[in-house]
Amino acid sequence: MPDDLVLRNVTFALFVELGRAPTADEVAAAAGCDRAEVVAGWQRLHAGHALVLDAVTGAIRMANPFSGVPTAHRVHAAGRWWFANCAWDAFGICAALHEDGQIETSCPDCGESLRVAVHDQRPDDESLLFHCLVPAARWWDDIVFT
Amino acid sequence: MNLFRSGEHIERWLSGRDPGATIPVRKLSELAHAWWDDRLSLTWRPHTREQNQAILDRLGLTGQFWRLPET
Numbered sequence: 001m002p003d004d005l006v007l008r009n010v011t012f013a014l015f016v017e018l019g020r021a022p023t024a025d026e027v028a029a030a031a032g033c034d035r036a037e038v039v040a041g042w043q044r045l046h047a048g049h050a051l052v053l054d055a056v057t058g059a060i061r062m063a064n065p066f067s068g069v070p071t072a073h074r075v076h077a078a079g080r081w082w083f084a085n086c087a088w089d090a091f092g093i094c095a096a097l098h099e100d101g102q103i104e105t106s107c108p109d110c111g112e113s114l115r116v117a118v119h120d121q122r123p124d125d126e127s128l129l130f131h132c133l134v135p136a137a138r139w140w141d142d143i144v145f146t
Numbered sequence: 147m148n149l150f151r152s153g154e155h156i157e158r159w160l161s162g163r164d165p166g167a168t169i170p171v172r173k174l175s176e177l178a179h180a181w182w183d184d185r186l187s188l189t190w191r192p193h194t195r196e197q198n199q200a201i202l203d204r205l206g207l208t209g210q211f212w213r214l215p216e217t
Contacts, residue, residue: 005191009188009190012185012186013186016186048192050192064182064185065178065182065185086147086148087147087148087149087174088147088174088177088178088181089147089178089182090178091174091175091177091178091179091182092178092179092181092182092185093182094178094179095178095179095181095182095183095185096182096183096185096186097186098183105148105149107148107149107150107151107155108148108150108155108159109150109151109155109156109158109159110151110155112151114149114151116149116171118175121175121176121179122172122175123171123172123174123175125171126170126171126172127152127171128149128150128151128170128171129149129150129151129152129153129156129168129169129170129171130147130148130149130150130168130169130170130171130173130174131147131148131150131156131159131165131166131167131168132147132166132167132168132169132211133147133163133165133166134166135166135210135211135212135213136202136211136212136213136214136215137213137214137215138215140215146147
């Protein structure tokens with residue numbers, strides 16, 4: 001049975017390779033272990049905030065900064081489109097991949113599309129503002145809402 | 147955690163709710179790169195609370211709003 005750190009790294013590497021959240025069966029095959037061991041490891045990683053599982057299906061909801069489900073925050077980087085969990089994570093995808101990128105999202109107030117290119121870690125439109133509603137002490141109270 | 151066109155848009159979106167924290171998008175990019183840069187490294191280890199708090203502090207994101215919970 002792989003330790004949880006190895007399982008976590010296999011999961012994230014497979015996410016990047018596939019361009020989507022891997023299933024437990026896919027991670028089990030890559031890690032050379034049983035599906036049940038992956039599921040149990042994912043639950044421990046979820047409890048440790050190393051990833052976020054869907055409360056109903058147990059599938060990967062977040063492998064931060066990547067999102068396992070479609071969101072309003074899309075990023076084009078490393079030759080493909082990704083979903084991010086939030087605007088912070090959208091920049092985080094460029095950071096994690098060590099790539100420039102193109103972020104597409106929308107202003108929650110007016111719905112206007114916002115496109116930001118990231119080059120050498122800098123956004124090309126510096127007029128935009130980021131708002132974080134939830135204080136840091138409560139980010140993990142409800143990470144999906146945050 | 148969203149991007150907005152301007153401060154006016156944030157205020158309208160809040161609709162009277164208490165605001166959180168607002169930072170320029172350039173600062174957000176700096177934060178994201180400091181926070182997520184090592185996420186795919188094969189030598190990645192979970193950040194401690196102190197490591198993450200140091201990232202926030204170094205970027206000037208100080209004050210009660212940016213204080214991570216004690217573990």
